[in-house]
Amino acid sequence: MMRWLGRLAALLVAALLLLAMQWTTPVYDEMVAAIPSGGQIGDTVAARKFTIKVETIQFARQLRFEAYGKEEVRDTSGLWAIVTATLAARSETMTVNDAYWEGPTGLLYSHSNRLAGVRPLLAGALLQPGLPRRGWFIFEIREDQARGATFVAPNAGLAPLDSIVRVRLGAGGAGALPILDSLDLDRMPGAIE
Amino acid sequence: MTTAEPPDEAATALVPTDSGERRWRRLSLWGLLLALPVTFLLAARGHLEDWWQAQELFEQSVPAGSEIRFAGADWRLETVEVLPLEQSGWPRRQGQGTPVRVRFAVTVRDPGIDVLWRRCRVSLRDDQGHRWSAGSFGGPRSTEGSMTCGAATLEPRAPGTVLQIEQDFTVPNDAAATVEPTVSMDGERPWYLRFRRGG
Numbered sequence: 001m002m003r004w005l006g007r008l009a010a011l012l013v014a015a016l017l018l019l020a021m022q023w024t025t026p027v028y029d030e031m032v033a034a035i036p037s038g039g040q041i042g043d044t045v046a047a048r049k050f051t052i053k054v055e056t057i058q059f060a061r062q063l064r065f066e067a068y069g070k071e072e073v074r075d076t077s078g079l080w081a082i083v084t085a086t087l088a089a090r091s092e093t094m095t096v097n098d099a100y101w102e103g104p105t106g107l108l109y110s111h112s113n114r115l116a117g118v119r120p121l122l123a124g125a126l127l128q129p130g131l132p133r134r135g136w137f138i139f140e141i142r143e144d145q146a147r148g149a150t151f152v153a154p155n156a157g158l159a160p161l162d163s164i165v166r167v168r169l170g171a172g173g174a175g176a177l178p179i180l181d182s183l184d185l186d187r188m189p190g191a192i193e
Numbered sequence: 194m195t196t197a198e199p200p201d202e203a204a205t206a207l208v209p210t211d212s213g214e215r216r217w218r219r220l221s222l223w224g225l226l227l228a229l230p231v232t233f234l235l236a237a238r239g240h241l242e243d244w245w246q247a248q249e250l251f252e253q254s255v256p257a258g259s260e261i262r263f264a265g266a267d268w269r270l271e272t273v274e275v276l277p278l279e280q281s282g283w284p285r286r287q288g289q290g291t292p293v294r295v296r297f298a299v300t301v302r303d304p305g306i307d308v309l310w311r312r313c314r315v316s317l318r319d320d321q322g323h324r325w326s327a328g329s330f331g332g333p334r335s336t337e338g339s340m341t342c343g344a345a346t347l348e349p350r351a352p353g354t355v356l357q358i359e360q361d362f363t364v365p366n367d368a369a370a371t372v373e374p375t376v377s378m379d380g381e382r383p384w385y386l387r388f389r390r391g392g
Contacts, residue, residue, distance in 0.1 A: 128364065131364075
């Protein structure tokens with residue numbers, strides 16, 4: 001009788017173990033997920049192939065710039081978020097093709113594609129080792145996603161087991177968000193040519 | 194029912210007493226050590242080949258001024274030239290960069306270089322392990338009839354043809370004097386050439 005009870009208990013334990021393993025099995029995407037390297041504004045954060053230092057964040061309702069000899073204006077029903085950063089390749093020539101603004105509720109904004117012709121955009125810029133570039137990542141976001149956001153680059157889905165950077169963009173104080181009505185990108189300090 | 198049972202039947206079935214059977218069981222277990230990696234290698238063969246073809250692992254050093262047979266052609270480094278900024282136009286965007294133009298004279302020896310030279314990669318390297326890939330300054334090519342390594346694969350080249358291969362780079366000012374060109378392509382990787390600079 002005791003032996004049967006023992007066997008039953010062993011069976012139950014085995015079943016429970018199997019269930020626990022099944023519940024906690026990571027999906028393939030999690031097993032090969034990108035490895036985040038974190039930091040905040042002002043830190044130089046290093047990924048495997050590049051380093052980034054996010055310097056300032058600015059918000060504006062409208063952007064003005066000159067592109068291909070023409071004055072351009074871009075309005076938005078949300079906000080323009082301009083991330084000024086210095087980006088540097090570590091050992092090989094490379095590009096950072098994607099960057100994201102991850103809002104406090106998890107909304108993920110890709111960098112804007114409405115700004116063709118703005119010169120020192122960093123997304124897709126060719127980075128040579130030893131030649132860091134200072135410029136902007138510009139996002140078009142919803143106003144409630146401005147505080148407590150995280151800058152993420154490059155695309156985590158395209159970097160399995162590689163590193164990505166996650167830069168916390170400030171906790172977001174209680175005061176009103178400093179939002180410019182209009183920002184002239186050509187007059188903005190920071191772009192080095 | 195529970196008292197007069199013979200020794201556990203399940204246990205006897207699992208642990209064979211026959212010495213021949215035990216030997217086979219041991220051999221099979223050891224066999225797994227071989228079978229599992231082999232299965233993995235067979236399944237991943239395509240990926241491993243792709244990886245192997247993409248790596249530059251073994252350096253073949255080319256002394257300054259000499260010629261070497263590589264991927265069906267004889268390669269000779271002609272010049273590594275630092276261009277004046279105003280001539281190149283493009284690198285002003287990168288402030289501190291220096292434009293460098295590298296030129297090779299390549300004599301075709303094998304009729305199949307359009308295949309051997311696929312994914313041709315010309316870079317500049319320094320001794321700290323930095324690698325600069327070729328780019329463009331956006332200006333016209335300096336030499337009539339010169340072409341990039343990739344462009345040379347666009348059509349078959351007859352043996353005996355001499356190709357002027359030219360590639361442009363942007364490197365930091367302090368690296369321009371010391372960087373050395375490297376060349377690799379599908380037909381030769383993971384071997385690659387590194388041209389030493391004389392004087």
